[in-house]
Amino acid sequence: MPDPILQISGLDAYYDDFQALYGLDLTVAKGEVLAIIGANGAGKTTLLRAISGLIRSQQDHVRYKTAPIGDLRADQVAALGIAMVPEGRQLFPSLSVEENLVIGGRIGRDGPWSLGRIYDLFPVLGERRHQASTSLSGGQQQMVAIGRALMSNPDLILFDEISLGLAPIIIRDIYAALPGIVGEGMSAIIVEQDITKALSVSSRVYCLQEGRVSLEGASQTVSRDEISRAYFGID
Amino acid sequence: MDWINAIVQGTLLGGLYALFAAGLSLIFGVMRLVNIAHGDLIVLAAYLGLTTTVALDVHPLVALVLVIPAMAGIGYALQRGVLNQTLGNDILPPLLVTFGLSVILQNALLEAYTADPQKLNAGALETASIPLGGLTLGVLPVLTFAVAVAVIGGLQWLFYKTPLGRAFRATSDNQDIAQLMGLNKAHVFGLAMALALAVTAIAGIFLGIRTSFDPSIGGGRLIFGFEAVIIGGLGNLWGTLAGGIILGVAQTVGAVIDPGWQLLAGHIVFLLILAVRPNGLFPRVSG
Numbered sequence: 001m002p003d004p005i006l007q008i009s010g011l012d013a014y015y016d017d018f019q020a021l022y023g024l025d026l027t028v029a030k031g032e033v034l035a036i037i038g039a040n041g042a043g044k045t046t047l048l049r050a051i052s053g054l055i056r057s058q059q060d061h062v063r064y065k066t067a068p069i070g071d072l073r074a075d076q077v078a079a080l081g082i083a084m085v086p087e088g089r090q091l092f093p094s095l096s097v098e099e100n101l102v103i104g105g106r107i108g109r110d111g112p113w114s115l116g117r118i119y120d121l122f123p124v125l126g127e128r129r130h131q132a133s134t135s136l137s138g139g140q141q142q143m144v145a146i147g148r149a150l151m152s153n154p155d156l157i158l159f160d161e162i163s164l165g166l167a168p169i170i171i172r173d174i175y176a177a178l179p180g181i182v183g184e185g186m187s188a189i190i191v192e193q194d195i196t197k198a199l200s201v202s203s204r205v206y207c208l209q210e211g212r213v214s215l216e217g218a219s220q221t222v223s224r225d226e227i228s229r230a231y232f233g234i235d
Numbered sequence: 236m237d238w239i240n241a242i243v244q245g246t247l248l249g250g251l252y253a254l255f256a257a258g259l260s261l262i263f264g265v266m267r268l269v270n271i272a273h274g275d276l277i278v279l280a281a282y283l284g285l286t287t288t289v290a291l292d293v294h295p296l297v298a299l300v301l302v303i304p305a306m307a308g309i310g311y312a313l314q315r316g317v318l319n320q321t322l323g324n325d326i327l328p329p330l331l332v333t334f335g336l337s338v339i340l341q342n343a344l345l346e347a348y349t350a351d352p353q354k355l356n357a358g359a360l361e362t363a364s365i366p367l368g369g370l371t372l373g374v375l376p377v378l379t380f381a382v383a384v385a386v387i388g389g390l391q392w393l394f395y396k397t398p399l400g401r402a403f404r405a406t407s408d409n410q411d412i413a414q415l416m417g418l419n420k421a422h423v424f425g426l427a428m429a430l431a432l433a434v435t436a437i438a439g440i441f442l443g444i445r446t447s448f449d450p451s452i453g454g455g456r457l458i459f460g461f462e463a464v465i466i467g468g469l470g471n472l473w474g475t476l477a478g479g480i481i482l483g484v485a486q487t488v489g490a491v492i493d494p495g496w497q498l499l500a501g502h503i504v505f506l507l508i509l510a511v512r513p514n515g516l517f518p519r520v521s522g
Contacts, residue, residue, distance in 0.1 A: 052415060053414070054411055054414065054415070073414065073419065074411070074414035074415055075414045075415075075416075075417045075418055075419045075420075076419075078414070078415055078416065078417040079417050083415070084415050086411075086412060086415070090409055090412045092404065092405045092408040092409060092412070092413075093408055094404045094405075094407070094408050095401060095404055095405060095408070099401055102401070103401055103402070103405050103416050104416060106398065106402075106416060106417060106418075107416070107417040148416075152416075152417070
């Protein structure tokens, strides 16, 4: 395997007294698209929150480009080049479309992504740049959320349920744009309910079940049978 | 003529109330923090102005050059050192802590400056006036009003036209996601409190020039500030100016009817507006 960009070992995560992740191990190679699947409550979102620093963990349980980052704040993690497209889009309602994108770029890392390039990728956003972000359709809001994450020119981008609540045709458009996004050496973790979608865009897949990895394998070779066992925990 | 005079003077008085309220509105708008110590911080600024004018023998308005950065520094330190720890899903801790801070400030001011009423000496500015039609406008109230408009216009510009304002709005909208944008919310909140107390410094100096003050008057200023914010609608800065003016006019008109009714009239108008429009006259609008 090429050099890992992200290495997670023995990660525990908690919400107050509730433990959501149990000694999780996971590796993302440079330039790789990794899919994470699992039932609701399996810990997928928690895992992304732990990587991004929104949940702090022990220093060396999360390593990014070999540096320990588990105990960093989310803003410090973001500055190192990890961006997240959060579940439910979560745009800033009091910011316009363009302001949402601009604030994504405030970290100021060098790279290919700029306002102009985002508008090339999603032309509809350029037409609506001065509108309130809340006035857009769900699919357009998802484009803003993706653009906002790209504006920081991350090396690792985390997608949390980007198809949730969107019409199938919109989902198709967004997934059609993905190869152009992650094709430039960027690594990605995609959390997705739609297993077929997840497998088609990723090279490897992890299945989580109750806070533990229940399956790990290459997306092209893993069988449906294995997935349903790992997904539902049927032995 | 009495009535017109009362309305004009009340409008100008509203400028001072808007200055009291602007910092309060800003703090609540950015971090949902209700600052019970706000009035006492205004009084603290007035005392810092007093010390500066006496020690350096300068005009109170010149003292602003020192008092504004001093208050901003106090604001940043207060936010990072104390208030950030109280913020969370529960609104009670910040209320309790700022209430405690209010008590501490009053007692510290009492120790440092005694209970004797003090006043900032602004010389000719205090009595200068401009005749306008049949009315006579004090230069100081006119200046206070102009400064209030400038402060609120400046805050509005900062909020909607600058990267710092964008950071304030984003952090106010969603703290977690703002962190993902590389914003350290503890620092952003510190800057918001610094800005709010910089405005408070201006409010304190104009208060000290206009009337005498002692360590116990903070509570009253807090009430006027709150009323202006709530009349105008939470989170709307121009609404806060309008709220200050409505409160000021209500007080001066009440005083024309009966001098004893000045404060009561203000409170009654506040209650009436709250009964009819519980969200204030101009609740938060974007842009």
